[in-house]
Amino acid sequence: MELTQELDEDWWEVEALFDLCFAPGREALSSYRLRDGVDPVAELCRVAREDGILSGAIRAWPVRISGHSAALIGPVAVHPTHQGEGLGGAMIRDVVARGAEIGWHRMLLVGDAPYYGRFGFSRLDDVIMPPPTNPERVLGFGDWTGVRGNVVRAAAAGAPPAHQAGGNPVS
Known part of the structure; x- marks a missing residue:
């Protein structure tokens, strides 16, 4: 399995994987409202391929919480033929x-604490995702000391543009 940065030419193949792995209407979730019109963090958008075939994908987006930057991870998807292998x-x-x-x-991220807790994520009681997000599923990793408030789109909060890397990263 090879894990590399997602490139522009991967975009639609990744979208097809997300469609396969998630229920119809996934784009109606509150986390998608935070992504609308905002470039993803290119270096944190990754694809996993085995023999050139897409097996998994993960993306991240800049958001703001009371003037603080954070990377909103998601979606994370693993093709059904590779689930349970540790790729996620x-x-x-x-x-x-x-x-x-x-x-x-x-x-x-918004997810199951027992699963993501294995990677160091824990519940963020004072960080509020747009409704109807279940507050028990709002998880964070890293330094959240003193960070509290509503999660908003990075562009709406005047954050700098997403990081750019070499090559043709997702933009």
Whole structure:
């Protein structure tokens, strides 16, 4: 399995994987409202391929919480033929490590605490995702000391544009 940065030419193949792995209407979730019109963090958008075939994908988006930046991780998808092999965990660990390397000291996601807790994520009681997000599923990794409030789109909060890397990263 090879894990690389998602490129522009991967976009639609990744979208097809997300459609396969998630219920119809996934784009109606509150986390998608935070992504609308905002470039993803290119270095944290990764694809996993085996023999050139897409097996998994993960993306991350800049958000703001009361003036603080964070990377909102998601979606995370593993093709059904590779579920249960540890690929999702490998992608999470990769994004967390890469994020730390490039200065994303806070990561946020909406998910199951027992699963993501294995990777160092814990519940964020004072960070509020747009409704109808279940507050018990709002999880964070990194330094959240003193960070509290509503999660908003990075563009709406005047955050700098997403990081750019070499090659043709997702934009």
